[in-house]
Amino acid sequence: DIQMTQSPSSLSASVGDRVTITCRASQTINSYLNWYQQKPGKAPKLLINVASTLQSGVPSRFSGSRSGTDFTLTISSLQPEDFATYYCQQTCITPRTFGQGTKVEIK
Amino acid sequence: QVQLVQSGAEVKKPGSSVKVSCKASGGSFSNYSISWVRQAPGQGLEWMGGIIPIFGTTDYAQNFQGRVTITTDESTTTVSMDLNSLRSEDTAVYFCARGEKNGYYKGLDVWGQGTTVTVSS
Numbered sequence: 001d002i003q004m005t006q007s008p009s010s011l012s013a014s015v016g017d018r019v020t021i022t023c024r025a026s027q028t029i030n031s032y033l034n035w036y037q038q039k040p041g042k043a044p045k046l047l048i049n050v051a052s053t054l055q056s057g058v059p060s061r062f063s064g065s066r067s068g069t070d071f072t073l074t075i076s077s078l079q080p081e082d083f084a085t086y087y088c089q090q091t092c093i094t095p096r097t098f099g100q101g102t103k104v105e106i107k
Numbered sequence: 108q109v110q111l112v113q114s115g116a117e118v119k120k121p122g123s124s125v126k127v128s129c130k131a132s133g134g135s136f137s138n139y140s141i142s143w144v145r146q147a148p149g150q151g152l153e154w155m156g157g158i159i160p161i162f163g164t165t166d167y168a169q170n171f172q173g174r175v176t177i178t179t180d181e182s183t184t185t186v187s188m189d190l191n192s193l194r195s196e197d198t199a200v201y202f203c204a205r206g207e208k209n210g211y212y213k214g215l216d217v218w219g220q221g222t223t224v225t226v227s228s
Contacts (some may be wrong), residue, residue, distance in 0.1 A: 032212050034213070036152075036214075036215075043204075043218035043219065043220065044144075044204075046216045049213045049214035049216075050212070050214075091212045091213070094168065095156075095168035096154045096157075098144075098153065098154065
């Protein structure tokens with residue numbers, strides 16, 4: 001199975017901060033990497049697919065990028081509604097594994 | 108816009124089976140993949156498997172091979188997930204979610220509300 005390693009597992013940040021979350025794949029997955037946001041008690045929400053394509057309705061402060069097997073989710077200016085847990089998922093090969101999640105908390 | 112509505116919470120005994128259903132309404136269904144993802148209490152997301160209803164083709168994670176079966180009923184636009192030989196570690200919220208047309212590459216953009224399955228003696 002492809003292992004997806006997210007870092008950090010948690011972070012504390014303030015409103016307005018720039019936040020970066022990284023996901024590393026254990027082998028090549030091309031650009032088949034998606035990012036989700038999940039709030040407590042809710043289903044995940046797709047933010048970005050195929051490494052960098054922003055989903056309709058998702059604010060432009062969210063962006064994604066790829067460098068080889070390393071992928072990055074960036075929130076350019078953290079807003080109060082962005083405090084949540086973020087997951088990456090590779091969809092290149094079965095099983096379509098998720099990273100372990102990054103919890104973004106209020107500093 | 109398609110919505111996915113899942114069946115209600117279940118409480119099961121160890122060793123038994125559970126069937127969770129996911130009904131699509133309001134949009135196209137049969138040529139989009141449907142995946143099942145679970146989340147144990149306080150834990151992360153785990154992809155279990157999926158189906159492309161128009162083809163009936165399934166794709167399962169090795170961890171669940173032999174224990175999980177995903178089926179579709181196009182007449183009722185419903186996808187179901189059966190999990191057998193339940194153990195306490197299967198206690199989780201189970202989500203269905205829609206992928207792209209004829210594949211799984213572009214992520215899961217529509218999610219059901221989740222179904223809590225509790226396995227307890």
